[in-house]
Amino acid sequence: MSRQEAPAGPPRAPRGTHDVLWPESARWQAFVSVFSELVESAAYGGVQTPMIEDAAVFRRGIGESSDVVGKEMYEFEDRDGSMLALRPEGTASVVRAYLQHRPTVPWKAWYVTPMFRHERPQAGRYRQHHQVGIEVLGSVDPDVDVEVIWVAERFFSILGLSRYTLSINSMGDATCRPAYIEALRGFLRAHADELCEDHRRRIDANPMRVLDCKRPECVSVTEEAPRIVDHLCEDCAAHFARVREGLEALGIGALLDHRLVRGFDYYTRTTFEFRSLAIEASQNGIGGGGRYDGLAEAMGGPSTPGVGFGIGIERVLIACDGEDCFPASPAPLDAYVVDLVDGNAARDLSVALRDAGLRVDRGFERRSLKAQLKGADRSGALAALIIGPDEAAANSVSLRPLRGNGEQRLVPRTEIADALRALRKEAS
């Protein structure tokens, strides 16, 4: 188990984790701010919950039989012997927070957070990945489901994505699902010898999981399997019909996928999933969610309906790369101060300009004019502010535009900020 081989060099980020360096980090920040702006416009409030929880939050919430809890969760013993877990997904934590604080309903919350799952990394799958998401607690209204799906859909389109699909299904509820599962189990037993090995064993434990097997042998069986939409009770059927009606009214195209079964045990009624068509790798699910009316109760709280989604930041950014949209484009620097005298001007002027609301870098190390200008060029700044003996004596700077075709000119110190603001306006 333990790996104690002496490392060949300096430490590296653990397997499946990644550093995000500038300018990609600027893209991440923009991503989150686009998301928060959207969801806050729809009255979702930010919620922050701990990255660690009592392991029972996930065990009881997500379900012991799920892969995430069964074999992927980072679980460890705390110093006092209690079992903690690193958050593997978002919903259970938010529901725990709801039960602990009981905000008035409907409670509409959004989050951005890392998630941890111990699985083998591959393209689009990491041991630490990040999600933005929303949850609505305390309402059974199918129009809430519609709003939640609308938010996800709108978010993708704001990012500039268009090549993706939305699948929906209903998982039924405690009234109708047991009967459906029996019907499905009966069907699968009759075709057991046609299923793949892994799923033959699942017929008894969790027959619905067989539905999302991608192996051809399973697929050809499940094509013909009983469909849950044909087994929904009256309430679930009405709920689902209203959801579909709402999506249609909003012009959101959703494909009914009777094999859409999500990996967490808590889902009831509406489930949905967004898949990118612009991701070449096999992991192309960019967001998913659904309703979980039994979750709060399963966690030991009062029965409280809920619905929400999670969107994977890494996956969505990969999709954006595939569609050539939402690039990393941090705001450029306004100026780069080049000091040829003693560094005093660079020190004082860069601070003064930043205080005036400008974005400014400067050269260090007293390097040559050529080297500092090269640094200015590389920094992406709109202009270099050169201070040599002449400028210092005249209490001014040479403002040299670096991007456009403007002429270098001498500017008194007191007018630099205005000159730079004018340049910025010109550039935008």
Place this chain on the structure above:
RNA sequence: GUGGGCGUAGCUCAGAAGGUUAGAGCGCCAGGUUGUGGCCCUGGAGGCCGGGGGUUCAAGUCCCCUCGCUCACCCCA
């Protein structure tokens, strides 16, 4: 967990059938231009060839082990 591919400079990669001082492009530094970036030219720095063991007169190259990266399966964002 299981399987495939790959580990040579900061990055992307060359290094035919083992052969002596390990290369290129880009990037970085300096100079050409004693106060002017981008283009160009010249020079320079920078490699336990992932690690360990083995075969051999000789290993970046062949064999074994190991670590790491990557892709795929299961499943998920």
